Amino acid sequence: MKYAVIKTGGKQYKVSEGDVIEVDRLNVKEGPLNFEEVLLLVSDENVEIGKPFISNAKVSAKLLEQKKGEKIRVAKFKSKVRYRRVTGFRAQLSKVVIEKIESAKIKAPAKKPEEKSKAEKAIKVSKKS
Numbered sequence: 001m002k003y004a005v006i007k008t009g010g011k012q013y014k015v016s017e018g019d020v021i022e023v024d025r026l027n028v029k030e031g032p033l034n035f036e037e038v039l040l041l042v043s044d045e046n047v048e049i050g051k052p053f054i055s056n057a058k059v060s061a062k063l064l065e066q067k068k069g070e071k072i073r074v075a076k077f078k079s080k081v082r083y084r085r086v087t088g089f090r091a092q093l094s095k096v097v098i099e100k101i102e103s104a105k106i107k108a109p110a111k112k113p114e115e116k117s118k119a120e121k122a123i124k125v126s127k128k129s
Contacts, residue, residue: 004101005040006059012039015059015098025092028063033096035059041103048105056104064095 003016009024026033038057041048048054069091076085 002043002101004038004042004057004059006035007037007039007053008035015101017098017101019098020064020095021098022069022093022095024094025066026063026094026096030063030065032060032062032099035061038103041101043103046105048103054103058102059098060100060102061096061098064097067093067095069093 001016003014005012005014007013008026011024013021013023015021036053036058038054038059039050039052041054041057048057050057072089072091074087074089077083
């Protein structure tokens with residue numbers, strides 16, 4: 001399994017290829033973008049940890065839409081002094097799909113050698129005395 005941990009908007013996200021995530025609003029139009037701040041890369045058994053970021057690593061993504069998040073209601077209350085305040089908050093979000101995770105050190109896994117046929121396996125059976 002191949003995944004990465006990226007940093008954007010002061011937060012960290014664990015992403016894999018094909019994931020759709022919502023991040024704080026990005027100042028870009030519809031289309032492709034790159035996340036350069038990669039903190040961790042894992043590809044099968046290969047693990048690459050950044051200090052603090054991994055050089056020559058990037059996560060390619062595509063911006064799907066800009067939208068508003070769910071409305072949050074914040075209420076402040078103090079008893080016995082008639083103090084009540086109600087405010088709201090609605091986050092500005094960007095919906096992004098992760099297309100590709102790239103690194104100079106971690107490459108695509110090598111293909112496994114093909115298994116030998118049953119006839120070849122039978123030849124290698126040792127004789128017991």
